[in-house]
Amino acid sequence: MPVITNRLTRMLNIRHPIISAPMAFAAGGALAAAVSAAGGLGLIGGGYGDSTWLEEQFDLAAGQRVGVGFITWSLRKSPSLLTDVLKRKPVAVMLSFGDPRPFVAEIRNAGALVMCQCQNIDHVWDAIDVGADIVVAQGAEAGGHGALRGALSFVPEAADLLAAHSPGAVLVAAGGIADGRGLAAALMLGAEGALIGTRLWAAAEALVHRRHHEAIVDATGDDTIRTTVVDIARQIPWPRGFTARVRRNAFTQRWHDHEALLEQSVAVEGPRYRQAFAEGDPDNTGVWFGEAAGLIGAIEPAFDVVEKIATDAARRLADHAGIFGAP
Numbered sequence: 269m270p271v272i273t274n275r276l277t278r279m280l281n282i283r284h285p286i287i288s289a290p291m292a293f294a295a296g297g298a299l300a301a302a303v304s305a306a307g308g309l310g311l312i313g314g315g316y317g318d319s320t321w322l323e324e325q326f327d328l329a330a331g332q333r334v335g336v337g338f339i340t341w342s343l344r345k346s347p348s349l350l351t352d353v354l355k356r357k358p359v360a361v362m363l364s365f366g367d368p369r370p371f372v373a374e375i376r377n378a379g380a381l382v383m384c385q386c387q388n389i390d391h392v393w394d395a396i397d398v399g400a401d402i403v404v405a406q407g408a409e410a411g412g413h414g415a416l417r418g419a420l421s422f423v424p425e426a427a428d429l430l431a432a433h434s435p436g437a438v439l440v441a442a443g444g445i446a447d448g449r450g451l452a453a454a455l456m457l458g459a460e461g462a463l464i465g466t467r468l469w470a471a472a473e474a475l476v477h478r479r480h481h482e483a484i485v486d487a488t489g490d491d492t493i494r495t496t497v498v499d500i501a502r503q504i505p506w507p508r509g510f511t512a513r514v515r516r517n518a519f520t521q522r523w524h525d526h527e528a529l530l531e532q533s534v535a536v537e538g539p540r541y542r543q544a545f546a547e548g549d550p551d552n553t554g555v556w557f558g559e560a561a562g563l564i565g566a567i568e569p570a571f572d573v574v575e576k577i578a579t580d581a582a583r584r585l586a587d588h589a590g591i592f593g594a595p
């Protein structure tokens with residue numbers, strides 16, 4: 269089996285250049301451990317912060333080297349979460365959606381690598397400024413929260429910036445990567461690995477309701493939308509500029525473009541949203557996946573997903589090395 273070895277695999281001491289996204293609520297210890305066992309690096313989703321849940325998830329991942337990710341603006345409200353999690357010796361801590369500066373020294377002093385997920389060039393400059401070890405360039409195809417840039421131009425633009433101003437940092441691409449083609453393309457764009465969310469949300473170990481898993485298997489890449497209505501319903505005050513990509517369904521059809529009305533009705537609609545989410549209703553709540561949905565045909569163990577993506581990418585890159593004929 270061919271294996272891709274590069275600066276990312278060496279920096280993280282992993283076999284495959286694949287990192288699982290720290291998906292709030294969905295990426296627990298079992299998923300992270302399975303990704304690490306397969307030769308990638310699994311990240312536990314710190315989400316909006318629940319110290320008991322995080323402790324349980326780190327216990328579930330015991331025996332595997334894993335990392336963790338936080339929503340930076342939310343972490344600012346409860347910074348002790350980071351202090352607690354660093355005691356579990358994560359390999360890396362990813363910060364996304366906010367200024368990383370307040371947290372970088374603590375992460376580094378604890379011996380963990382600093383990862384910054386970026387949605388635009390200003391964010392990449394922030395990552396350069398704090399000396400991030402790993403910079404993740406996230407394209408708008410991504411599931412969950414993100415912003416506007418398409419990965420096809422954002423990833424190489426970020427690669428050029430890092431080459432010029434922070435050559436020691438390693439770039440990773442995120443958004444829409446679900447198979448070997450995506451990983452191979454990310455490497456061609458100047459990244460050295462992929463951060464994968466949606467494809468692993470659709471893994472057996474993800475903390476996702478069975479009916480939501482069924483919905484992704486049926487979906488095409490057209491069936492998602494970037495919106496703020498899921499955050500309005502949950503009353504989670506996301507900063508301007510970030511939206512969430514979720515399944516386009518009855519809930520988004522009803523409220524997208526009617527945000528003010530939803531805000532007025534949130535006392536009723538909020539609990540409705542949360543109940544539908546708990547029940548796995550695919551139509552009346554947020555179903556959190558990205559455009560990569562169109563590349564997913566089955567719910568499989570994370571180990572198999574990681575191995576298939578890595579070996580397929582390596583084979584494709586090796587095959588392409590043979591496309592040049594004699595002049």
Ligand SMILES: Cc1cc2nc3c(=O)[nH]c(=O)nc-3n(C[C@H](O)[C@H](O)[C@H](O)COP(=O)(O)O)c2cc1C
Nearest residue numbers: 289291292364410411412443444464465466556558
């Ligand atoms: C269900 C879900 C939840 C997510 N939650 C988070 C999160 O809590 N923190 C974060 O940094 N990114 C989060 N993301 C975004 C991922 O970090 C990543 O950028 C994205 O999943 C990559 O694109 P893909 O979904 O096409 O693979 C989430 C993504 C999904 C699908």
